Structure formats: structure tokens, C-alpha cells
Amino acid sequence: MRYAHTVGTVREAEGALMARLPDGALMRRAAAGLATVCARVLPGVYGSRVVLLVGSGDNGGDALYAGAALARRGAGVRALLAGSRVHEGGLAALRAAGGRAQEVSGADAAAADAAGAEIAAADLIIDGLVGIGGTGGLREPHAALADRAGAAGATVVAVDLPSGIDADTGAVDGPAVRADITVTFGTHKPGLFAAPGAERAGVVEFVDIGLAPELPEPRAQSPQADDIAALLPRPGAESDKYRRGVLAVASGSDRYRGAAVLCVGGALRGGVGMVRYVGQEVAAAEVLNRWPEAVVSVLDPTDPAGSLPRRVAAWVVGPGRGLHPAAVVELETVLGADLPVLLDADAITLLAKRPHLVSERAAPTLLTPHAGELARLLPGTERADIEARRLDHAARAADAYGCTVLLKGSTTVIAEPGRPAVVNPTGTPLLATAGTGDVLAGFIGALLAAGLPPRDAATCGAYVHGLAARLAHGGAAISASDLVDAVPAALRAVLG
Numbered sequence: 380m381r382y383a384h385t386v387g388t389v390r391e392a393e394g395a396l397m398a399r400l401p402d403g404a405l406m407r408r409a410a411a412g413l414a415t416v417c418a419r420v421l422p423g424v425y426g427s428r429v430v431l432l433v434g435s436g437d438n439g440g441d442a443l444y445a446g447a448a449l450a451r452r453g454a455g456v457r458a459l460l461a462g463s464r465v466h467e468g469g470l471a472a473l474r475a476a477g478g479r480a481q482e483v484s485g486a487d488a489a490a491a492d493a494a495g496a497e498i499a500a501a502d503l504i505i506d507g508l509v510g511i512g513g514t515g516g517l518r519e520p521h522a523a524l525a526d527r528a529g530a531a532g533a534t535v536v537a538v539d540l541p542s543g544i545d546a547d548t549g550a551v552d553g554p555a556v557r558a559d560i561t562v563t564f565g566t567h568k569p570g571l572f573a574a575p576g577a578e579r580a581g582v583v584e585f586v587d588i589g590l591a592p593e594l595p596e597p598r599a600q601s602p603q604a605d606d607i608a609a610l611l612p613r614p615g616a617e618s619d620k621y622r623r624g625v626l627a628v629a630s631g632s633d634r635y636r637g638a639a640v641l642c643v644g645g646a647l648r649g650g651v652g653m654v655r656y657v658g659q660e661v662a663a664a665e666v667l668n669r670w671p672e673a674v675v676s677v678l679d680p681t682d683p684a685g686s687l688p689r690r691v692a693a694w695v696v697g698p699g700r701g702l703h704p705a706a707v708v709e710l711e712t713v714l715g716a717d718l719p720v721l722l723d724a725d726a727i728t729l730l731a732k733r734p735h736l737v738s739e740r741a742a743p744t745l746l747t748p749h750a751g752e753l754a755r756l757l758p759g760t761e762r763a764d765i766e767a768r769r770l771d772h773a774a775r776a777a778d779a780y781g782c783t784v785l786l787k788g789s790t791t792v793i794a795e796p797g798r799p800a801v802v803n804p805t806g807t808p809l810l811a812t813a814g815t816g817d818v819l820a821g822f823i824g825a826l827l828a829a830g831l832p833p834r835d836a837a838t839c840g841a842y843v844h845g846l847a848a849r850l851a852h853g854g855a856a857i858s859a860s861d862l863v864d865a866v867p868a869a870l871r872a873v874l875g
């Protein structure tokens with residue numbers, strides 16, 4: 380598991396640790412780890428050209444000390460000083476090691492040109508403009524340096540986080556560095572997990588500076604394959620189809636038959652004991668045709684509540700289901716039962732007008748909106764705000780509805796009241812194709828039916844779903860049906 384803490388908690392933990400250590404010890408640890416990663420990235424340290432982008436805070440200090448270490452090993456190191464101040468100890472160390480420094484002022488065109496030439500000729504650029512002390516997008520002259528670094532051919536290594544991204548949220552509110560590698564210290568930062576910040580971080584390397592004993596509960600966590608393997612249910616010798624869990628699926632309609640077929644497919648690949656599909660006549664026939672192992676029943680339009688399957692362990696409701704009055708009755712009936720329920724797509728749209736159906740519910744509920752659907756659940760919030768600050772808005776919805784929320788999109792985030800957010804690391808834009816959300820709903824539903832709590836079911840579901848998309852065609856485009864077929868390979872990859 381990777382853990383991430385907010386700026387406030389990192390500062391408190393660093394304060395407590397620094398009080399027990401000699402002056403400058405933490406920065407020395409951080410800079411040593413940074414220099415090690417940089418040395419690994421360079422084909423050879425000796426004779427390489429390294430440019431440091433240095434701001435006025437300790438982030439710049441880290442870059443200067445790491446630059447000094449590289450200079451001692453024979454790199455030609457040039458520091459571009461962007462701030463009004465500079466970390467004096469770091470600058471002295473760089474100079475003592477044979478590195479050079481020059482000031483970059485926004486108003487001085489000649490200095491800017493000279494800096495640009497250094498950046499263009501670099502093999503490696505170390506971004507020490509701002510770290511956790513940053514606020515908003517980069518200001519000048521930092522922004523121009525970030526821009527030039529992006530245009531250069533060199534590998535860009537960000538110190539702690541790419542300058543200009545918001546450490547706590549991942550928001551990018553203006554110019555920011557785009558890194559190939561980010562070397563982060565002590566703990567990850569939430570902004571390194573969630574888009575759009577995460578997209579600018581590249582590969583994230585962690586340097587242990589001994590902070591762990593001082594850190595409280597994380598703000599966010601990002602599961603790795605072993606965490607998922609530990610959570611996934613596995614059938615035992617005594618398993619039978621009822622003990623493995625019976626999932627009821629109310630998805631699709633005669634108009635949207637694909638949502639029925641894909642959602643049931645996702646469920647069947649999730650290792651469910653039995654899927655009981657219920658829906659309109661043509662959709663039901665289509666499900667049976669594609670998935671003969673599903674137990675199918677046809678909805679009675681005059682008695683939608685009475686025709687729902689009984690003796691099931693969990694429900695998935697909503698994908699392609701419609702917004703008509705019978706769908707409302709169905710939703711109310713399902714939520715009235717004391718069973719775990721996953722609500723997706725149309726069920727979320729219906730819920731937005733009837734929030735009490737979930738907020739007053741005691742049994743486990745999982746909502747799986749995309750950003751547009753989450754905006755419906757949080758009146759007054761725009762879709763763009765949600766996409767800019769996914770962690771915050773998923774957490775807000777979880778608190779408002781008193782349930783688990785999986786927010787889909789560029790980064791999938793799972794929030795539950797009082798628990799650290801889970802950020803899925805396997806997502807891929809290959810998933811941005813119609814019907815993949817239906818597969819996800821079915822797959823997670825299977826895990827709910829097997830008895831996993833919603834947060835764990837959602838965590839495993841998002842992880843396996845993203846991995847399946849990557850594995851389906853080795854990175855080439857996929858359809859939602861391909862995704863269903865690739866789930867076993869993803870499960871094999873996780874379970875080993």
C-alpha cells in the first residue's frame with residue numbers, strides 16, 4: 380500500500396522528527412535519496428550536464444544539496460535561482476562541490492536567454508522550484524523555467540512533487556512542471572495520486588526519511604497488487620453457489636440491452652455463485668442468449684416491486700435502466716431491503732432527487748458515479764470542479780449520503796466517511812469507451828455478494844478493471860466486451 384498525507388500533517392510530523400535530530404539531517408536524507416535516483420537515471424554521472432531549477436524554499440535546498448552530490452561525482456551542475464531568496468547552505472554546498480549558480484529574473488531578458496540555453500543543453504533537469512510550500516500555479520519566473528524544461532529533451536526529475544501542482548488535491552491551477560520522475564520524501568502526497576496532478580508526476584519514487592513513526596492516519600492510500608490479492612475472495616473446499624453469493628442485477632432495458640449483457644458479464648467474471656438478472660423481455664432474452672449461466676426473470680410492468688428476485692445477497696441497480704416511474708419503484712424497493720446495494724448510472728440520477736433513500740439507509744450502499752453524475756448528487760457543484768479536485772468531492776458526497784462513493788474517470792477515487800480515500804493506480808484512458816462502467820458495476824456487485832464491504836469491493840473492482848483494460852490487447856484500444864473477457868487475465872496477474 381502507498382500512503383499519502385496532507386501538507387499540514389507532513390509539516391507536523393517533520394517538526395516532531397526534526398526536534399529529535401541534528402539540524403539539517405532531514406534535508407540531507409532527502410537530498411541523498413534524490414541524488415541516488417538522479418544518478419540512476421543518467422547513463423553516466425561523470426561529464427553529464429545537470430540543471431537545477433531552484434526556488435526560494437527548502438525544496439530548492441534539496442535540489443542544491445543533490446546537485447552538490449552529483450557535482451562531486453563529476454557532473455557539470457548549473458543552478459538557476461528563480462526565487463528572491465535561496466537556501467544558503469545548499470548554495471554553499473553546490474559551489475564547494477564545483478557547481479555554478481546564476482540568478483534568473485523575469486525582467487532580465489539576457490539572464491532568461493542564458494537560462495534557456497542551459498536548460499536546452501541539459502541531460503537532466505531537477506525541479507526544485509516549489510514543494511509542499513507551493514500555492515496555486517507557478518508564478519514568474521518559475522513558470523517560464525517550467526515551460527522551457529518541458530520543451531527540452533532532458534529527463535525531468537521533480538523534487539517531492541512537480542512544482543505547481545497542489546499537494547493536497549492534485550489540482551493544477553496554472554503553469555506547472557511535467558516530470559518524468561518524482562522523488563517524494565517521507566510519505567506520498569495526495570496530489571501525486573489523483574489527476575490532474577498525478578499525470579504530471581511521471582513515475583513516483585519514494586525516499587524514506589524516517590517520518591513514518593510521526594505520521595497520523597493518511598488522507599489517501601493507493602493499493603498495490605498484494606493488497607488486492609489479500610482482499611479478493613477465493614472459493615474454498617466448502618464453497619457452493621449460495622455461499623459464494625447470489626447477486627441480483629437490475630440493469631439495462633429493451634432500449635439499452637448492452638448494459639444488461641455487460642453488467643451481467645462483469646458479475647459472472649467476478650466469481651459470483653449465481654447472477655439473477657431481472658429486466659424487460661428483450662433485454663432478458665439477450666442476457667440469456669449471451670450468458671446461459673445467468674438465472675433470468677422478466678419484470679412485470681404492472682408490479683415492478685413484486686417481480687424482483689428474492690433470496691439474494693446483494694444488488695446492482697441502474698446501468699441503462701431508465702428514469703421512468705417503474706424504475707423509481709424498483710429503486711425504492713431494493714433500497715428498502717436490508718442488503719448491500721450498488722447504485723450506478725440512472726439509479727444515481729434518480730437518487731439525486733430522493734437523497735433520503737440512501738442517507739436514511741442502514742445497510743451498506745455504494746454509489747459509482749462519474750463526474751457528471753456526482754455533480755447531480757451535489758447540487759451547486761460543477762462537473763469541472765469535481766474533475767479538478769476529485770478527492771475532495773468524492774469525500775463530500777460520501778459524507779452527505781453517509782455511504783461509500785466510487786468516483787469514476789481519469790483517476791478513480793473511493794471515499795467513505797471517516798476513512799482514508801482509496802485512489803486506484805491501474806486506471807487507463809483505454810477505459811474511456813461506452814459500457815466499461817457497466818462491467819465495473821457488475822464486477823463490484825459480485826464482490827459485494829461474496830461479502831466484501833463496499834470500500835474493499837470497490838477497491839478490488841477498480842484495480843482489476845483497470846488492469847484488465849491494460850492487459851486486454853497489450854495497450855491497444857479495447858471495447859467493453861473485450862474488458863469482460865480480459866478480467867480472468869487480470870485476476871491471474873493479481874493472484875499470481
Ligand SMILES: NC(=O)C1=CN([C@@H]2O[C@H](COP(=O)(O)OP(=O)(O)OC[C@H]3O[C@@H](n4cnc5c(N)ncnc54)[C@H](O)[C@@H]3O)[C@@H](O)[C@H]2O)[C@@H](O)CC1
Pocket residue numbers: 393394397405406407409410434435436437438439441462508509510511512513514515516517518519521538539540543564588
Ligand atoms: N521540512 C522538512 O523537514 C523537510 C522539507 N523538505 C523539503 O522542503 C519542501 C518544503 O519547503 P518550504 O516549506 O520551504 O516550501 P517550498 O520550497 O515548497 O516553497 C516555498 C517558496 O515557494 C514560493 N512559492 C509558493 N508558491 C509559489 C508559486 N506558485 N510560484 C512561485 N513561487 C511560489 C514561496 O513564496 C516560498 O518562497 C518540501 O517539499 C521538501 O522538498 C525536505 O528537505 C525534507 C525535510
Ligand SMILES: Nc1ncnc2c1ncn2[C@@H]1O[C@H](COP(=O)(O)OP(=O)(O)O)[C@@H](O)[C@H]1O
Pocket residue numbers: 724749786787788789790791806807808809810811812813814815816817818819844
Ligand atoms: N480518461 C480516463 N482515464 C481512466 N479511466 C477512465 C477515463 N475515462 C473513463 N474512465 C473509466 O471508464 C469507465 C467508464 O464508466 P462510465 O462513465 O460509467 O461509462 P459507461 O456508462 O459508458 O459504462 C469508468 O470505470 C471510468 O473510471
Ligand SMILES: [K+]
Pocket residue numbers: 438506507508509510537538539540541542
Ligand atoms: K518540486
